[in-house]
Amino acid sequence: MVLSKFLFFLLFFVSVSGYGQAAVSLTDSLVADFHAAWNANDLHEMLTRLQEDAFFKSPHQLRVGRAELAKTVLKSNPPMIRDCRNLEYYSHVEGDIAWSVGRLFCNSYDESGNLTMKGEEKTTEYTYVFTRNPKGVWKIQMLLYHE
Amino acid sequence: MITSMLRPLSIIPGLILLGFFYTGHGQEVRVSTDSLVKQFHHAWNKEDRRGMLELLDSTAFFKSPFQLRYGRDSIAATVLITNPPIFKVVEQRETHNRVRGNLAWSIGTMVCDWYEENGKKKEQPWRNDYVYLFIRRGTEWKLQMLFYHE
Numbered sequence: 001m002v003l004s005k006f007l008f009f010l011l012f013f014v015s016v017s018g019y020g021q022a023a024v025s026l027t028d029s030l031v032a033d034f035h036a037a038w039n040a041n042d043l044h045e046m047l048t049r050l051q052e053d054a055f056f057k058s059p060h061q062l063r064v065g066r067a068e069l070a071k072t073v074l075k076s077n078p079p080m081i082r083d084c085r086n087l088e089y090y091s092h093v094e095g096d097i098a099w100s101v102g103r104l105f106c107n108s109y110d111e112s113g114n115l116t117m118k119g120e121e122k123t124t125e126y127t128y129v130f131t132r133n134p135k136g137v138w139k140i141q142m143l144l145y146h147e
Numbered sequence: 148m149i150t151s152m153l154r155p156l157s158i159i160p161g162l163i164l165l166g167f168f169y170t171g172h173g174q175e176v177r178v179s180t181d182s183l184v185k186q187f188h189h190a191w192n193k194e195d196r197r198g199m200l201e202l203l204d205s206t207a208f209f210k211s212p213f214q215l216r217y218g219r220d221s222i223a224a225t226v227l228i229t230n231p232p233i234f235k236v237v238e239q240r241e242t243h244n245r246v247r248g249n250l251a252w253s254i255g256t257m258v259c260d261w262y263e264e265n266g267k268k269k270e271q272p273w274r275n276d277y278v279y280l281f282i283r284r285g286t287e288w289k290l291q292m293l294f295y296h297e
Contacts (some may be wrong), residue, residue: 053245055254057278059296062254064243090217092206097250097282099292101208101215127210127294129280131250142252144278144294146212 025091027100030138031128041078051139058145083107096132180244180253183288184279188236196227204282204289211295234259249283
């Protein structure tokens with residue numbers, strides 16, 4: 001009886017840790033980290049994750065430089081597009097450069113805060129490029145989106 | 148008299164020299180990306196697959212609203228076969244560039260003549276935005292990422 005309980009816990013532990021290791025890449029965790037700040041509409045936290053010369057490119061706009069992003073898309077978009085979660089398709093890390101390609105699922109809200117569209121209904125493809133600074137910290141260099 | 152009239156002209160060589168260095172400096176960053184883009188488009192327009200592949204890094208990826216291709220081999224077997232006969236780049240304009248250590252990128256707009264399968268040119272050209280990312284391998288810059296927006 002004790003042995004079977006032990007085996008059950010062992011099996012549970014092994015399966016959970018195995019799942020966790022398989023699902024999370026360095027880039028996926030960097031993407032999720034940025035989206036956590038985005039979902040919280042925390043401009044300061046978003047900015048700390050961006051390189052100073054980062055840029056944002058979507059079919060609708062190009063914003064170059066962290067300061068410009070702060071004044072525009074990082075101000076206007078998080079209140080309207082949030083609860084974002086991502087599914088990474090592809091990850092590559094090489095030296096001080098890394099990128100993540102995947103799909104974003106975000107809920108859309110109107111100006112009054114009413115939910116207008118669920119993330120499953122309208123998804124966006126993303127490509128994020130990261131660079132590592134001399135202190136060893138990874139930051140976002142490029143935010144690219146396809147609708 | 149003539150000497151005093153010509154004296155203001157003596158500044159011209161200095162201005163030319165200054166302009167030369169200024170232009171040279173300004174272009175130094177731009178050329179390293181814009182000329183790389185042009186080089187790739189030149190090979191593309193000639194449907195020179197080998198020439199294009201030489202400019203691509205082995206880990207390059209291609210992303211458009213229609214397809215995503217990982218790796219030079221995958222790109223070579225797909226989009227570099229199907230697309231160059233259909234789209235010919237006739238115009239490109241770089242709007243932003245940056246060189247950052249071993250990385251460089253170019254953002255711009257391009258216009259392509261668009262051909263049907265029978266070789267007939269469509270009336271409307273195809274316009275899109277591009278983002279090209281380059282990585283330095285030794286002394287050479289290689290295309291790492293080709294990203295297109297309609």
